[in-house]
Amino acid sequence: MGFLTPTTAFIAAGICIPLLLAMYLLKRRRQEVLVSSTLLWRKAIEDLQVNAPFQTLRRNLLLLLQLLALMALLLVLARPTLRGASEPGQRVIVILDHSASMNATDVTPTRLDRAKDAALALIDDLASGPLTGATTALSGAPSQGGGAMIISFAHRATVVQPFTTDVALLRAAVRSVPPTDQAGQLDRALRLIEPFAAQAASGAPDPGKVLAPLIVYVISDAQASSSFPILPGAELRFVRTGTTDAENLAITQLAARRDTTFTDQVRVITKLSNYTTHAITTHLKVKLAGHARMLHEVTVPPRTEARALDHSTTPGTHLQHFNVRLAGPTILEVSHSHADHLPADNTAYIVMTEPREPRVLLISPGPAESFLTHVLNSAGANHVTKLTAEQYEARAHSPDDPPDMLVFVGHSPQRTPNTHSLYFNAAPPIVGLRLAPPTDELGPQPVLDWDRHDTLLRHVALDDLLIINPGRLVLPDTGHTLCTGRIGPLIARTHAETTRHVVVAFDPLDSNWPMQIGFPVFIRNILHANTMRGSQSGVEFRPGQIVAVPAVDGSDHVIYDGPSEIRSVRRVAGKTSVLLPAFRRAGLYSTKQPVSDSWRNIAVNLLDESESSLAKGIQNVPANMGAHHATATISSTGAMIRHEIWRWPAAAALILLIIEWLVYTRRMHL
Amino acid sequence: MTPATPPNNPPTSQQLLSPDFMRQLDRIDLLSRKVLSGKMQGERRSKRRGRSVEFADYRAYAPGDDPRFIDWNLYARLDRLFLRLFMEEEDLAVSILLDVSRSMDFGQPNKLMHAKCLAASMAYLALVHHNRVHLYSFGQSLEGQLPNLRGRRPMLRALDFLDKQRPSGAGDLAAAFRAFALAQRNKGMVIVISDMLDKGDPANALRYLAGERYDTYMIHVLSPEELDPSRGSITGDLRLVDAEDAHATEVSITPALMKQYHANVTAWRESTRALCHRRGAHYLSCDSSVPVETVVLQYLRRLGLIG
Numbered sequence: 001m002g003f004l005t006p007t008t009a010f011i012a013a014g015i016c017i018p019l020l021l022a023m024y025l026l027k028r029r030r031q032e033v034l035v036s037s038t039l040l041w042r043k044a045i046e047d048l049q050v051n052a053p054f055q056t057l058r059r060n061l062l063l064l065l066q067l068l069a070l071m072a073l074l075l076v077l078a079r080p081t082l083r084g085a086s087e088p089g090q091r092v093i094v095i096l097d098h099s100a101s102m103n104a105t106d107v108t109p110t111r112l113d114r115a116k117d118a119a120l121a122l123i124d125d126l127a128s129g130p131l132t133g134a135t136t137a138l139s140g141a142p143s144q145g146g147g148a149m150i151i152s153f154a155h156r157a158t159v160v161q162p163f164t165t166d167v168a169l170l171r172a173a174v175r176s177v178p179p180t181d182q183a184g185q186l187d188r189a190l191r192l193i194e195p196f197a198a199q200a201a202s203g204a205p206d207p208g209k210v211l212a213p214l215i216v217y218v219i220s221d222a223q224a225s226s227s228f229p230i231l232p233g234a235e236l237r238f239v240r241t242g243t244t245d246a247e248n249l250a251i252t253q254l255a256a257r258r259d260t261t262f263t264d265q266v267r268v269i270t271k272l273s274n275y276t277t278h279a280i281t282t283h284l285k286v287k288l289a290g291h292a293r294m295l296h297e298v299t300v301p302p303r304t305e306a307r308a309l310d311h312s313t314t315p316g317t318h319l320q321h322f323n324v325r326l327a328g329p330t331i332l333e334v335s336h337s338h339a340d341h342l343p344a345d346n347t348a349y350i351v352m353t354e355p356r357e358p359r360v361l362l363i364s365p366g367p368a369e370s371f372l373t374h375v376l377n378s379a380g381a382n383h384v385t386k387l388t389a390e391q392y393e394a395r396a397h398s399p400d401d402p403p404d405m406l407v408f409v410g411h412s413p414q415r416t417p418n419t420h421s422l423y424f425n426a427a428p429p430i431v432g433l434r435l436a437p438p439t440d441e442l443g444p445q446p447v448l449d450w451d452r453h454d455t456l457l458r459h460v461a462l463d464d465l466l467i468i469n470p471g472r473l474v475l476p477d478t479g480h481t482l483c484t485g486r487i488g489p490l491i492a493r494t495h496a497e498t499t500r501h502v503v504v505a506f507d508p509l510d511s512n513w514p515m516q517i518g519f520p521v522f523i524r525n526i527l528h529a530n531t532m533r534g535s536q537s538g539v540e541f542r543p544g545q546i547v548a549v550p551a552v553d554g555s556d557h558v559i560y561d562g563p564s565e566i567r568s569v570r571r572v573a574g575k576t577s578v579l580l581p582a583f584r585r586a587g588l589y590s591t592k593q594p595v596s597d598s599w600r601n602i603a604v605n606l607l608d609e610s611e612s613s614l615a616k617g618i619q620n621v622p623a624n625m626g627a628h629h630a631t632a633t634i635s636s637t638g639a640m641i642r643h644e645i646w647r648w649p650a651a652a653a654l655i656l657l658i659i660e661w662l663v664y665t666r667r668m669h670l
Numbered sequence: 671m672t673p674a675t676p677p678n679n680p681p682t683s684q685q686l687l688s689p690d691f692m693r694q695l696d697r698i699d700l701l702s703r704k705v706l707s708g709k710m711q712g713e714r715r716s717k718r719r720g721r722s723v724e725f726a727d728y729r730a731y732a733p734g735d736d737p738r739f740i741d742w743n744l745y746a747r748l749d750r751l752f753l754r755l756f757m758e759e760e761d762l763a764v765s766i767l768l769d770v771s772r773s774m775d776f777g778q779p780n781k782l783m784h785a786k787c788l789a790a791s792m793a794y795l796a797l798v799h800h801n802r803v804h805l806y807s808f809g810q811s812l813e814g815q816l817p818n819l820r821g822r823r824p825m826l827r828a829l830d831f832l833d834k835q836r837p838s839g840a841g842d843l844a845a846a847f848r849a850f851a852l853a854q855r856n857k858g859m860v861i862v863i864s865d866m867l868d869k870g871d872p873a874n875a876l877r878y879l880a881g882e883r884y885d886t887y888m889i890h891v892l893s894p895e896e897l898d899p900s901r902g903s904i905t906g907d908l909r910l911v912d913a914e915d916a917h918a919t920e921v922s923i924t925p926a927l928m929k930q931y932h933a934n935v936t937a938w939r940e941s942t943r944a945l946c947h948r949r950g951a952h953y954l955s956c957d958s959s960v961p962v963e964t965v966v967l968q969y970l971r972r973l974g975l976i977g
Contacts, residue, residue, distance in 0.1 A: 030909040030920055036776035036896060037867035038912040038919040040938065044931040045921060 001645075002081045009078030016070055020063075065660035072653035076646045090215055091163065091200070092126055092148040093193055093234075094119050097220035098177050099154040099184030100543065100586075100611040104221070104341045106246035112179050115219045115241045119174045122217060123148065127167045149193075150174055154182035155544025155582060157189035181344045181586040182544035183453065183608045186218065190231060197234035221614075242614065247276040249300060249338045250345035250612035252317075254605060256332055256352060256538035264327045266352060266538075270334050274300035274316035275613050282338035284320055289330045296320060298336075315613065329353050331588060331601055332538060345612045349588045349603035350538030358527060359383040361419075363392045364409035371514060372407060372424075372523075379524035381405075405530040410507060420500045420530035422523075425471060425507040430496050432476025435505055438469040438487075445470055447490065450483040453610075455542065456493065456502060456525045457482055460518040467513075470506040498548050498579055502526055540603040547580045549599050558595065560602060563587035685783075686790040686829055691963055695795050698967075700764060700859065701977045727755045763858025764796035765804040765884075767850060768832065769891075770813055771841030772913045773867040777893020777958050784958040785863040785891050786832045791966050792861050793828045795976065797821060803828065804854060807835045808846035812853065840914035843868040843875035851878040860884045861975075865891050866942055867914075876949040886951035887975050889965075890942060893958045897935060900928060 003009065035041070096119055102112040126148055150161040150173040161173030193216060200214040214234040221242035253271035258264075274280050279302050286294035301316035324332070335347035360381045362372060365388055376384050385403070387395065389411040406421040412435070416428045427435040444466040450457055462483060473489040475481065482502075483491035490505050513519045541547055549558055558578050563585060580602075583589065589602045606612065731740060731751035739753045768789045774782040789805070796803045797819060805816040805828055816831040843864070850860075860879055866872060866888075879886045895901055907922045921927065939955045946953040954973050956965050970976050 030907050032909045032911055032918075033904065034913055035904075035910045036773040036781075036865065036893070036913050037869075038910050038917055039867055039869055040896070040931060040934055041910055041919050041921055043938075044927055044934045045919070047934060048927055048930045 003078040005077065005079045009074045012077050013071075013074045016074070017067070020066055020070060061663055062660060065656055065663065069653045069656035069660060072649040072656060075649035076653065080645050080649065091196070092122075093151060093196065093214065093216045094122060094148060094174070095151045095153060095157075095186070095189045095193075095216060095218045095220075096160075096174065096177050097154070097184055097186070097218070098152050098180050099220075100181040100344055100606050100608065101184070101221050101342065101614055102241075103179050103181070103344060104242060104246050104248070104614045106243045106341045106614065107241065110179070111221050111242045112177075115221075116174050116177065118219055118239060118241065119150070119217075120171055123167060123170045123174065126170075149196075150177075151189050151192060152177045153186060153189035154180045154184055154584075155542075156182075156185070157192045159192065178584060180543055180584040181604075181606050181611075182582070182584065183542070183606075183611050184220070186220065189218075190216075193234065194231065197231040200233035202233070246341045246614035248340045248342045248345070248612055248614045249274050249276070249280050249282065249336060250340075250342065250606070250609075251334060251336065251348045252345070252607055252609045252612055254334055254348040254350055254538075254540065254607060256350045258326075258352075264325055266324050266326045266332075268322050268324060268332065268334070268350075270320050270348070272298060272300045272318045272320070272336060273609060273612060274318075275303050275313075276340075277305075278302050279316065280338055282336045285333075285335050285337065286322065286324070287331075287333040287335075288324060288326065290333070293324065294322060296322070313613075315609070326352050329597055331603070333588070341614055342612065344586050345606040345608075347586075348540070348605040348607060350540045351598075351601050351603045352538045353598040358404040359385070360405045360407060360527070361392075361403040362386045362407045362409070363389055363411050363413075364407070365389050365411055369409070371509070372409065375514075375520050375523050376407070376527070378520055379527045381527050405527060416496045416499075416501070418497075418499055421502070422526050422530070423501065423503045425505065425510075427473070427503050428496065428501050430476060430494060430501065432474070433479065433494055433503070434474040435503065436472040436474070438471055442469050442487070444468055445485050445487065445490075448484050448486060450491070451481070453608075454480075454482055454493075455529055455545070457491075457522065458525055460522045460525070461516070462518060464516065465511060465513050465518075467506045467511040469510060473503060473505040500530060500548070538603075539598075540605050540607075541583070542608070543584060543586055543604055543606065544582045545604075546582050547602060549578050549580055549602075550596055558591065558593060560589040560591045562589035562604070686787050686832060687794055691791065691966075692794055694963070694967065695791060696798060698795065698971075698976045699799050700762065700792075700795055700801065701974060728752045729755055762796065762799075762801040763804065763854075763856050764792070764801050765806060765850070765854050765858055765860045766792050766796075767846070767860065767862045767864070768805070768807045768835060769809070769841060769862070769864030770807045770835045770837055771809045771865075771867075772837045772839060773841060773865055774891075775837035776913065777895050779893070779958045781865055781891050781893050781958045782835075782837060784962065785889075786835065787962040788863050788889060788891070788965060789861075790829055790832055791962060793819070793832075794825055795966075796859075797825055797828070802858075804858075805831050806850060806853075808841075808843075808850070809837075809839045810842045811845045812849040813838060815853070817854075841868050842870060843872060844870050844878070847875045847878035855883075857883045858885070860886045861889065862886065863889045863891060865896075869915075872942060873945055873949075876945060876951060879951060880949040886946070886949070887970075887973070888942075888946045888951050888953045890939065890953065890955040891958055892935075892955070897957060899923075899931065 096115055098112055102110065102115060104111050107114050147163040147165045148161075148170055149159065149163045150170060152158050152160050160177060161169055164170060193214075197214055197216075216231070216234050216236050217239055218236065219239045219241060222238070222240050250273050251270060252273040253269065255270075256266050256268045258266050268286070270284070272284070279299055281297065281299040284294075284296040284298050285292055286296075298318050298320060300318040303316050304314045326332075330352050332350040332352055333347065334349075338346070340346070358381045360376050360383065362369060362376070362384050364372060364386065369386055373384050373386065381404075392411070393414055402419050404419070406417050406419050407424075408421060408426045409424045410426055412423070412426040413428060416430055421428060425435070427433050445468070447462040447465045447467075450460075450462045452458075467485065467490065470485060470487060470490055472487055473492055475489055475492050476494060479489075479492050479494040481489040481492050483489070488505075491502070492505075493500060493502050495501070508514050508519065558580070560580065562583070583602075583604045586604050586606045589604065590600060728741065728744070729752065731753055735753050739755075741752050741754045744750075744752045766789045768785055770782065774785060793803050793805060800821065803819040803824075805814075805819065806812055807814040814831065814835060816828060819825075819828055841864075843866070847862075854860075862879070868875065876886075876888075895904075905923050908920070910919045910921055911917070912919075943953040943955070952973055952975065954965075954969055954975075956969060960969075966976065
């Protein structure tokens with residue numbers, strides 16, 4: 001327990017307690033009464049003091065009660081608080097994790113429900129403390145006077161409720177956070193609050209206004225990946241939900257590829273990961289178009305207890321290969337029958353489309369043309385049309401048969417293409433996007449960091465990538481950095497309306513990338529993502545991924561029915577495709593609308609080892625959280641902040657005064 | 671609470687002794703368990719040999735004795751001359767000591783008034799039966815005295831004497847009793863009417879009234895407020911001032927203190943009773959709220975003072 005104004009209480013104690021004692025020590029004026037003789041009275045007093053030693057205490061009972069009442073009142077003056085370190089008037093941000101692992105049922109009903117309970121309890125505590133102190137919030141400046149904000153994060157971070165002192169709004173915001181099967185990206189949520197933290201660190205913009213300190217509560221199951229940025233001006237508190245002994249057997253990989261020669265033969269590879277401490281034997285079921293076709297009994301070894309540098313354990317894995325015969329499009333479903341704490345990763349789907357090779361337009365005025373053609377061929381794009389820059393600019397694109405992807409090497413088009421594009425040492429004319437040539441002769445530049453979880457960089461290792469004189473890439477607000485070097489972004493992704501554009505700030509021949517296996521893998525990932533028709537591979541998406549669906553004339557809406565949600569988006573007239581909002585839940589979604597057969601079904605799979613690993617403990621919290629950061633484990637009813645409890649000592653003082661009055665009157669009236 | 675103040679009108683003789691009560695007293699008499707000699711012939715048996723008809727003893731005949739008292743039957747048997755002796759009827763000396771210390775002027779009813787009524791009734795009872803009555807008032811010593819009253823006629827003087835007694839100063843039983851013992855050397859009955867609120871040693875005081883000379887009756891008078899202070903306004907934090915010596919005592923009236931006071935009063939009365947008995951005195955404790963008639967006709971009858 002702490003005190004907000006202990007000095008005031010000490011000063012008051014220094015005055016009141018001696019005054020009270022002096023009132024007892026000083027002789028009081030007593031009423032004089034003439035009696036016949038004091039002989040018997042003196043005798044009675046003497047005998048009373050001799051025979052009843054506790055009478056002295058009884059005599060001082062009033063003094064004791066008054067002292068206790070005085071102490072209780074002094075305690076009120078000291079403004080006692082209980083638990084935590086928040087102070088009234090503080091601003092609080094609650095970041096609620098609703099990623100896939102939060103749907104685990106190792107705690108009832110789910111980790112997300114328990115996290116919501118903790119958030120609601122936090123709001124209740126705030127209601128009796130910080131929020132009530134934020135009087136300025138009512139006048140329209142909650143960010144400077146106090147209040148709370150609710151942010152949820154999974155694949156993206158969303159401000160569910162801006163700063164407010166309205167408890168009802170905060171509670172409704174917490175309850176409205178939906179469960180998802182998306183991978184959690186906590187750093188996106190922390191970047192969202194960076195301005196508030198910076199504001200708290202720098203102080204109030206207006207003189208005379210006191211800016212309340214910022215406390216950030218992250219309620220998660222410690223599955224959020226990526227490193228935590230340090231937030232000067234904010235105090236981060238990590239509140240963990242879930243247990244360390246959750247069991248999960250997950251399908252963490254699923255890939256299907258048609259044979260290039262015998263296109264009706266599809267080779268399926270799936271990986272099961274066991275995150276428990278014991279081996280699991282289960283059945284792996286394969287369905288085609290909803291019909292069971294195969295059943296494999298598999299035994300997946302237990303996880304190893306050896307700790308990695310991030311304190312994670314290595315799951316036991318089992319790779320299963322099998323071939324299926326698929327002449328036309330179908331839906332491939334793989335699932336296992338072992339009951340565990342996270343059902344979302346027990347089943348995975350792949351939509352196998354018509355075998356059709358993607359068509360790529362390569363605009364490369366330089367020597368990279370043949371080299372890239374070879375890479376594109378190896379990635380599965382056998383139909384590569386080569387154009388010069390002039391030919392491209394003069395080309396009248398046929399809307400009836402646009403290519404699946406454009407690749408620009410060293411040439412920035414004059415207009416932003418309506419097709420997904422890949423740029424090497426070039427950039428589309430998108431507002432805010434700029435690629436400047438290198439100003440200095442730079443030596444070989446290494447890669448500092450890259451987004452390992454992005455689909456475009458899946459299985460692409462850039463550790464050894466060295467680049468000579470990369471350009472300086474500036475991204476718009478909608479841009480997303482995939483790879484970062486010393487001078488800035490090296491590989492980035494951006495969108496223009498419905499098309500995706502991936503920009504590489506260097507010519508691949510100005511690096512050692514073509515010599516690495518990651519380069520063709522990168523090309524293949526982009527081809528796979530941009531063509532969306534799978535060519536030889538099955539198509540599946542991740543929760544949180546934005547899917548562009550080719551639009552069909554005559555339809556104003558595109559509606560997909562799924563296992564847990566229905567998404568609807570209005571088709572934009574004149575555009576060739578529509579963007580569906582990111583799917584929240586994994587599963588198979590289908591539409592009855594007149595879309596192409598390839599898009600009649602959309603498979604959304606979790607397939608995330610980080611989210612499937614439920615048993616990661618609190619050690620997973622990054623060590624670079626800083627000295628101001630602390631971790632705590634949720635208790636079901638524990639208060640996590642400090643709030644004033646002056647009402648209790650005030651009530652105690654009132655009760656003591658009543659008792660004192662009763663004792664006094666009882667003594668006066670015999 | 672303020673003590674009872676003396677009534678504005680001094681008590682009249684009728685207030686001290688009503689005619690009805692006097693008629694009741696005519697039918698009873700004082701009894702003395704000790705046979706005490708008196709100066710004059712009264713209605714009391716005396717140990718001295720006298721000329722009453724009540725045989726007392728024999729004595730050998732000596733020349734000059736009255737031959738009318740020779741027991742001839744005894745001469746016939748013993749062939750010797752013996753005189754028959756008879757009891758002498760003497761009067762009883764009754765000394766009534768009235769405590770007029772300031773502590774007596776207290777209570778509702780007033781203790782002093784009550785004591786005066788008791789003294790008047792005792793005086794009347796003694797006078798109508800031809801006993802000699804000595805009236806004394808005492809405080810620090812003998813304050814007033816009216817000795818040698820005999821017969822009904824001096825009753826008015828006795829009442830007048832009692833009327834005029836006013837509370838004065840502190841009480842000193844030992845000094846008063848000593849002065850009395852020096853003043854009244856003759857044997858007789860001593861009736862002390864007092865509240866015994868003496869700060870000295872009562873045993874020391876009573877020794878002056880002990881012995882064969884006096885048949886002492888101690889009437890211990892206390893007021894209802896002294897017996898149970900809760901009846902009055904004795905409550906809270908007070909400064910009690912002694913009426914006799916103005917000594918102040920600060921008390922905080924609590925139930926425990928009151929309980930202790932009651933116990934002390936009871937114990938004090940018992941100890942006084944025991945002390946009186948050890949000194950050969952009779953003891954009666956009475957409440958000033960009890961009517962005088964009840965005290966005389968019932969309590970004193972049970973005590974053996976009247977019969």
